[in-house]
Amino acid sequence: MPDPNAQRYDAIVVGGGPAGVSAAITMAREGLEVILIERGRFAGAKNFFGGVMYTRALAEVLPDFQARKPPWERPVTEQGYWMLAPGSVVRFMHASQAYRQDPADAYTVLRARFDPWFAQQAVDLGALVVPKTTVVALIEDADGRVIGVRTDRPAGEVFAPIVILAEGVNNLLTQRHGLAKADLPPRFVALSVKQYIGLPAKEVSARFGLAGTQEGLAIDIFGDATLGLPGTAFLYTDKAGISIGVGLLLEEFVKHGLPPYAVLERFKRHPIVAPYLEGGEALEYGAHLIPEQGYDRMPELVADGVLVAGDAAGMVDALHREGTNLAMLAGKLAGETAVMAHRAGDFSARSLGHYRRALEQSFVLKDLKQYRRMTDFLDRSPHFMGTYSGLVNDAALRYFTAHDRPKREMEREIVGLLRDRRGFFGVAQDLYQLVRGMRG
Amino acid sequence: MHTIVAIKQVPDTSNVRINPETGTLIREGVPAIINPYDVHAVELAVRLKERFGGRVTAITMGPAAAAEALVECVEQGVDRGILISDRKFAAADTLATSYVLGSAIEALNAEDPVDLLLFGLQAIDGDTAQVGPGVATRLGLPLISYALGLESFDPVARRAVVRRKAERGVERLETRLPALLTVEKEVAEVARAPLPNLIRAARYQPELWTAEAPLRFDPDHIGIKGSPTIVGRAYTPPPKTPGERLRVAEQGLAETVSQALAAILSAGVVESLGPVPVTPQQEVSHG
Amino acid sequence: MAEPGAGPKIWVFVEQDGGRAHPVSWELLGAATGLAEQLAGGVVEAVLLGHAVQAIVPEAFAYGADRVYCSDDPLLAHYRNLPYAIGVSQLVQAHQPEIFLVGATHLGRDLASSIATRVRTGLTADCTELSIDPQLKILAATRPTFGGNLMATILCRQRRPQMATVRPRVLPLPERQPGRVGELVRAELGLREADMPVRLLGFEPAAGGADIEYADVIVAGGRGVGGPEGFARLAELAEALGGVVGASRPVVDAGWIGYEHQVGQTGKTVRPKLYLAAGISGAVQHRVGMSGADFILAINRDPEAPIFQVADLGIVGDVAEVVPELIRQLRARTAGAQGGSHA
Numbered sequence A: 001m002p003d004p005n006a007q008r009y010d011a012i013v014v015g016g017g018p019a020g021v022s023a024a025i026t027m028a029r030e031g032l033e034v035i036l037i038e039r040g041r042f043a044g045a046k047n048f049f050g051g052v053m054y055t056r057a058l059a060e061v062l063p064d065f066q067a068r069k070p071p072w073e074r075p076v077t078e079q080g081y082w083m084l085a086p087g088s089v090v091r092f093m094h095a096s097q098a099y100r101q102d103p104a105d106a107y108t109v110l111r112a113r114f115d116p117w118f119a120q121q122a123v124d125l126g127a128l129v130v131p132k133t134t135v136v137a138l139i140e141d142a143d144g145r146v147i148g149v150r151t152d153r154p155a156g157e158v159f160a161p162i163v164i165l166a167e168g169v170n171n172l173l174t175q176r177h178g179l180a181k182a183d184l185p186p187r188f189v190a191l192s193v194k195q196y197i198g199l200p201a202k203e204v205s206a207r208f209g210l211a212g213t214q215e216g217l218a219i220d221i222f223g224d225a226t227l228g229l230p231g232t233a234f235l236y237t238d239k240a241g242i243s244i245g246v247g248l249l250l251e252e253f254v255k256h257g258l259p260p261y262a263v264l265e266r267f268k269r270h271p272i273v274a275p276y277l278e279g280g281e282a283l284e285y286g287a288h289l290i291p292e293q294g295y296d297r298m299p300e301l302v303a304d305g306v307l308v309a310g311d312a313a314g315m316v317d318a319l320h321r322e323g324t325n326l327a328m329l330a331g332k333l334a335g336e337t338a339v340m341a342h343r344a345g346d347f348s349a350r351s352l353g354h355y356r357r358a359l360e361q362s363f364v365l366k367d368l369k370q371y372r373r374m375t376d377f378l379d380r381s382p383h384f385m386g387t388y389s390g391l392v393n394d395a396a397l398r399y400f401t402a403h404d405r406p407k408r409e410m411e412r413e414i415v416g417l418l419r420d421r422r423g424f425f426g427v428a429q430d431l432y433q434l435v436r437g438m439r440g
Numbered sequence B: 001m002h003t004i005v006a007i008k009q010v011p012d013t014s015n016v017r018i019n020p021e022t023g024t025l026i027r028e029g030v031p032a033i034i035n036p037y038d039v040h041a042v043e044l045a046v047r048l049k050e051r052f053g054g055r056v057t058a059i060t061m062g063p064a065a066a067a068e069a070l071v072e073c074v075e076q077g078v079d080r081g082i083l084i085s086d087r088k089f090a091a092a093d094t095l096a097t098s099y100v101l102g103s104a105i106e107a108l109n110a111e112d113p114v115d116l117l118l119f120g121l122q123a124i125d126g127d128t129a130q131v132g133p134g135v136a137t138r139l140g141l142p143l144i145s146y147a148l149g150l151e152s153f154d155p156v157a158r159r160a161v162v163r164r165k166a167e168r169g170v171e172r173l174e175t176r177l178p179a180l181l182t183v184e185k186e187v188a189e190v191a192r193a194p195l196p197n198l199i200r201a202a203r204y205q206p207e208l209w210t211a212e213a214p215l216r217f218d219p220d221h222i223g224i225k226g227s228p229t230i231v232g233r234a235y236t237p238p239p240k241t242p243g244e245r246l247r248v249a250e251q252g253l254a255e256t257v258s259q260a261l262a263a264i265l266s267a268g269v270v271e272s273l274g275p276v277p278v279t280p281q282q283e284v285s286h287g
Numbered sequence C: 001m002a003e004p005g006a007g008p009k010i011w012v013f014v015e016q017d018g019g020r021a022h023p024v025s026w027e028l029l030g031a032a033t034g035l036a037e038q039l040a041g042g043v044v045e046a047v048l049l050g051h052a053v054q055a056i057v058p059e060a061f062a063y064g065a066d067r068v069y070c071s072d073d074p075l076l077a078h079y080r081n082l083p084y085a086i087g088v089s090q091l092v093q094a095h096q097p098e099i100f101l102v103g104a105t106h107l108g109r110d111l112a113s114s115i116a117t118r119v120r121t122g123l124t125a126d127c128t129e130l131s132i133d134p135q136l137k138i139l140a141a142t143r144p145t146f147g148g149n150l151m152a153t154i155l156c157r158q159r160r161p162q163m164a165t166v167r168p169r170v171l172p173l174p175e176r177q178p179g180r181v182g183e184l185v186r187a188e189l190g191l192r193e194a195d196m197p198v199r200l201l202g203f204e205p206a207a208g209g210a211d212i213e214y215a216d217v218i219v220a221g222g223r224g225v226g227g228p229e230g231f232a233r234l235a236e237l238a239e240a241l242g243g244v245v246g247a248s249r250p251v252v253d254a255g256w257i258g259y260e261h262q263v264g265q266t267g268k269t270v271r272p273k274l275y276l277a278a279g280i281s282g283a284v285q286h287r288v289g290m291s292g293a294d295f296i297l298a299i300n301r302d303p304e305a306p307i308f309q310v311a312d313l314g315i316v317g318d319v320a321e322v323v324p325e326l327i328r329q330l331r332a333r334t335a336g337a338q339g340g341s342h343a
């Protein structure tokens, strides 16, 4: 029996990350009384990610976001890949005038700054943001419909006809409500460790050949950075610092007994990487999981009185290091669905099914569907990153140092390298799998 | 009943870093917290409110960011938060601080008579323990510093019995109310605040008092002008030249220990390796 | 030297409890003597309040006071803020000292700020160093701030007296000069019990009071000692060395040993002749409490532990191994020494 004095709202959002805040903004703007509950000291206190935020999704949530002065680090004006081998690198970078618009398509950000700003926008639009409080359970009525949440505080129950779960990758509530299977197996979750290294803004610009803080880089790095294991490393330029990290499937860390921080330290000492970081001061250090279960293993998104959005629902496109944008759009669609449900006075799973359909129309589920086989591919071809990165570097060395030999010979050698390392059949198989992974 | 708690926002000194080249404090990125003693003062005030009714006001003099600290007090159960903030208060020493807080408390007392004033024992950034006694003195109120707890509290008879930590033991003091207490952490264990408090705090905006409104503070008594002390020089303590390091792993246990004992003896810091020496305390007691 | 009484007065508050002076008062008299020498005609004067405290007066002379203002009154028998603050402030106003030093004890910190507020002057807390600024000829009071991360020298240019509190054991105890004499000035303060808002109902002396503050040898342990059993062994070592046991904060917080043993910023400042730090990392908050020791011996298995930065001698090794060996060798020595004296 709910306590008549209990706190009642139109909607409860669990989690103050991009998904939760987007949902809160969307509902508050439509006049719903929204309470967002966040366990951190403030929204974003403990959140972190690699560093690139995409503005198209943000514009969907907050069309006038630029006027609200988000705490951008740098716009991404150049991006691409480094294939790292021990002692060498092949860089594959793309700079374009298309990246130089205001607002830019993507910016680097630090979550400890961005998330509080984003949450403040929700507050300004009328949502209530309650920090330092963890939701420990969903409250259900006799028919199993969700009607509220219980928190870890005294007098800590809150009621609403709809709860949006945006609790991130550790989706305990989603699991406990039976929407997701138990914890993701280590094959389907990556562990990423990252450091934010402080350096004077001028120094960052100079080291990466940027004209100033109006230019920035986003680099994904393969090969030796992860000891050749399937995974990626990244290096992004912030305003006065560098975000650097490595991520591997949890399974790889376990299988090879690798301490995650040691992998990052090794990467930071790589002779190509180290000079960029020299003299910097490590200001932030952390580890975070990334759900990589793919489309086929996503949790249920809807049940009576509840919706799931963002990492909690496995909405990450690992290939393109996208997550916040999926989370924001999903949050917005969840918010819109809640508003519609209020209008219809119907919070049943059927009524809330609109959410799933809207997601299917959007890039969120389209992209996730397309790359549904990516994890499987990496899973089956663990040598992919390591072998090919090494190969490309060796090939490059031959190519660029073969000054006094017939070019044919050099080409044959490069092809030979490929055959020695993987065998033609292997290569053909890899390519097939890769294309399948990309096509969906 | 009405309790006023003075709180200060301080940098978390466990996170302070020093720029080794300039010897200056790097304040950037150091999280600001409520002075730990003050948190216990707030808790005591909230407990008393639960028992005797009434309300709790928290006041602080500090930069705009200190509003956060007042919001945290509301989370803990404080009813009203007042931020006294103005550039003109900058560089205040404890005399100027106690003038400002004392004047503000007088004004609040005129609105709603105060039964109890609570201060933290000391602020961890300055460690002076001077502001509480200073305010009590200005207001002509009984002061009990180093309060460990209330043995009894009677807002009607206007009396309280307080346990106070003195140099060599614990005093039991009876005081008339209103009184000012500076508190040790023992006065009240901080409980987890209930959710309705956090909900209230989420929208709470502390009142802002400047040097001119709603009170006009005497410009000669605030900020630099009102502060007799000034910082002449600040520097990081010079590092000492470290002594020799004996390694057990290299020299073996017995040899290392025997060398260390020989070094202690030859440094002349212990005369013999015998029984207990006489302390000066025991000496003067004869005089 | 100018005639006593003509030059600036350097005051020291003599703290007493039940007729026993707190040694910090003598440390301050030592400092005051040094300051007086740097100010032309400077005189050292002591202020003593209490009941039945006559015996302390000659001690004050012996430790360097040229004159003692003494108020002896049953009302002052136990320290209370208000009568003491009113009384001392009256004396300050009447005699206009230039500098006024008070011990940074519980009593002193309670009292000094009330006096400073009454006479509207500046007060610098918890100083670790006092000197006269050579140009300005005023007190330069240096103190740690920000948890010992920074030292600040504080000046009080205009108002008088220039007040400072100093922690016990920060300054050396001066030589006692038995038979040294000075002038005793009896002060009538006109205090009435009826005006006093606070009454002492009772007093419970601290149990087991380990007086680490004034110990010559301290064997201190930190988290590296491993647990309460480790502390039992430290106590043995302390006994063998004729000292007492100290501790870092985490082990006090963990309940391995009582708070009265804690050394550091939020514990006690100590100044022993020998400080043995076992399994203590040497965080700045700990170091501010013990770096004044004459000789520091650190035992730590981490050769990079910051404690080695302040240690006169370090042992890189396991506490669990080194401490028993120290005990063994010490016992062997004393046994040997005793044997020797018999022969």
Ligand SMILES: Cc1cc2nc3c(=O)[nH]c(=O)nc-3n(C[C@H](O)[C@H](O)[C@H](O)COP(=O)(O)OP(=O)(O)OC[C@H]3O[C@@H](n4cnc5c(N)ncnc54)[C@H](O)[C@@H]3O)c2cc1C
Residues within 6 Å of the ligand: A014, A015, A016, A017, A018, A019, A020, A037, A038, A039, A040, A043, A044, A046, A047, A048, A049, A050, A051, A052, A053, A054, A133, A134, A135, A136, A166, A167, A168, A169, A173, A192, A193, A194, A245, A247, A288, A289, A290, A309, A310, A311, A312, A315, A316, A321, A322, A323, A324, A325, A327
């Ligand atoms: C190393 C790394 C690099 C990444 N790089 C990028 C990138 O460059 N670009 C990109 O777009 N994405 C990136 N991502 C992915 C992106 O960070 C996530 O997809 C995104 O943050 C998901 O948002 P969310 O709101 O669903 O979850 P989160 O951001 O994880 O937010 C969940 C929130 O819920 C709170 N919470 C959880 N449980 C409870 C509870 N029970 N009660 C109350 N509060 C609770 C948490 O404290 C947290 O604030 C990266 C991720 C990692 C780990």
Ligand SMILES: Cc1cc2nc3c(=O)[nH]c(=O)nc-3n(C[C@H](O)[C@H](O)[C@H](O)COP(=O)(O)OP(=O)(O)OC[C@H]3O[C@@H](n4cnc5c(N)ncnc54)[C@H](O)[C@@H]3O)c2cc1C
Residues within 6 Å of the ligand: B013, B014, B124, C147, C221, C222, C223, C224, C225, C247, C248, C249, C250, C251, C262, C263, C264, C265, C266, C267, C268, C278, C279, C280, C281, C282, C283, C284, C285, C286, C289, C299, C300, C301, C302, C305, C317, C318, C319, C320
């Ligand atoms: C505001 C504030 C006030 C503080 N006040 C104080 C204070 O008054 N006093 C105080 O002490 N601290 C104080 N601290 C805490 C201080 O910052 C440190 O955390 C504390 O001093 C560390 O205690 P420790 O050296 O015992 O423990 P640790 O830092 O954990 O160090 C243990 C050491 O033991 C060594 N060790 C471990 N095992 C062994 C072994 N078997 N043999 C040999 N060596 C071993 C380790 O190498 C390590 O160096 C304060 C902190 C703050 C923020």
Ligand SMILES: Nc1ncnc2c1ncn2[C@@H]1O[C@H](COP(=O)(O)O)[C@@H](O)[C@H]1O
Residues within 6 Å of the ligand: B006, B007, B008, B035, B037, B038, B059, B060, B061, B062, B094, B097, B101, B118, B119, B120, B121, B122, B123, B124, B126, B127, B128, B129, B130, B131, B132
């Ligand atoms: N600026 C301030 N605003 C409000 N209270 C303060 C301020 N400064 C000190 N205090 C109070 O006085 C106590 C002692 O501080 P301090 O004398 O600076 O060590 C603190 O614990 C606070 O309760």
